[in-house]
Amino acid sequence: MNMVLWPVVTLGGLAIFFGLVLAFASKKFAVEVDPRVTDIRNVLPGANCGGCGYAGCDALADAIVKGDAAITACPVGGSELAAKIAALMGVEADSMEKHVARVICCGDKNNAKEKYEYFGIEDCKAAEMLAGGSKSCRFGCTGLGTCVKACPFDAIHVVNGVAVVDEEKCTACKKCIAVCPKNIIELVPVSKEVRVLCKNTEKGKAVMESCKVGCIACQKCVKACKFDAIVFENNLAKIDYSKCVNCMMCAEACPTKTIYANFKNRKKAAIIDDKCIGCTICKKHCNFEAIEGELKGKHKILEDKCVGCSQCVAKCPKKAIEMK
């Protein structure tokens, strides 16, 4: 009996002794951690993906509390998480614009020609080495899905030969941007509906030969834009998103449909009659002659002319216009 008893008692006794000593020590040597660090650590996604540039979620929580990192530093959690962290830190959450990756190419199999049939390994980088890929346009999406494999969130898929980002799932982690050999994936604010989907810097004729939907540098969008938000660089239209107001006029004007906008998302201005005092300020600022009405009379929006640029909303002194 003793043969079994003594070892058990001894080890048990030692364990209890050390346990007590440690329990005492943990009280005596307790380090006070800022409770906010623990709280923030709890709301962070906890995947330790390193997307923020810190070693992990613990390190980021620490940096946020210290003030080294912004409350919006976590690219995965987005604005929802930023709001939670802001509440914990007791600061106002800046309306962090959610960014998403966008593939700047719309030359799918119907629009762009194939130079040759590619039988190599299914990887854009490999295809890139063979005369810049099989697509007739050397700037366009190879469509072999290297970005799809790189995406940890299943947010990018190849549809008819061109990679397309699922903006709901995209967390702006930039992993696809890093692997794309064509450099055609860009991070843009999600609220900006209008986009130029071409990277081809060649002259119009060359572009037309290789792709039906390439930017041919006709400059019609520049004329259509009432806000000077489109500039031309290297035979390519470029939207200055700080000026773009989502009026989608450029997309309407683009003859090759290179500029894409989802017209379903187009909003219309609506005047709240109770608040309108008939000052005509909105009418003066409307670039599209979509507002009518006399001085001191109620104004009216002409819905078929309104393009949803929301300039009148910003100018109305009585906040009598809203976007619907």
Next chain:
Amino acid sequence: MTLLLLLVSTVFINNFVLSRFLGICPFLGVSKKVETAIGMSVAVTFVMGLASVMSWLVQYFVLVPLHIEYMQTIAFILVIAGLVQFVEMVIKKTSPTLYQALGVYLPLITTNCAVLGVAILNIQSSYNLITTLFNGIYGGISFTVAIVLFAGVRERLETAPIPKALEGFPIAMIAASLFSIAFLGFGGLFSKFF
């Protein structure tokens, strides 16, 4: 005099890392920078000294009277694990910078076989309490000598022109083996001079 001889013997001739091959894990893991290497060795030396004494006490006041010496390994592991936890708390409280520098390696001292090795060697060599204490500390010093010298070498390796295939760990392994061979050269020290 005996203690002095023991020092030379433990640090150079029977170096824990380079001749007995104990504690290789932190030797390779924490030897990238001299600064962290020193921090780690201080922690190891401290734990080794304490663990030697504690395990000696456990051996002669608990295990031997109860005739359960065969429980030595598991009992010592318990002692060392408890001690490391304790040291971790103390360091966290007193020196947050050192705590950050040691990071994951501090709990790893628990599984550092050099600590268990020194505790068992003390018993096997039937040292008395004083010699045990010193042997523990000397063991730590021998670990310090090995890891700090090695960290110095690795810092130089960072900038040295090394073939691509050997960059990083491979060259560190080669350096470690050369180190070990060099230390084995102390082997004949006593028979020649004393």
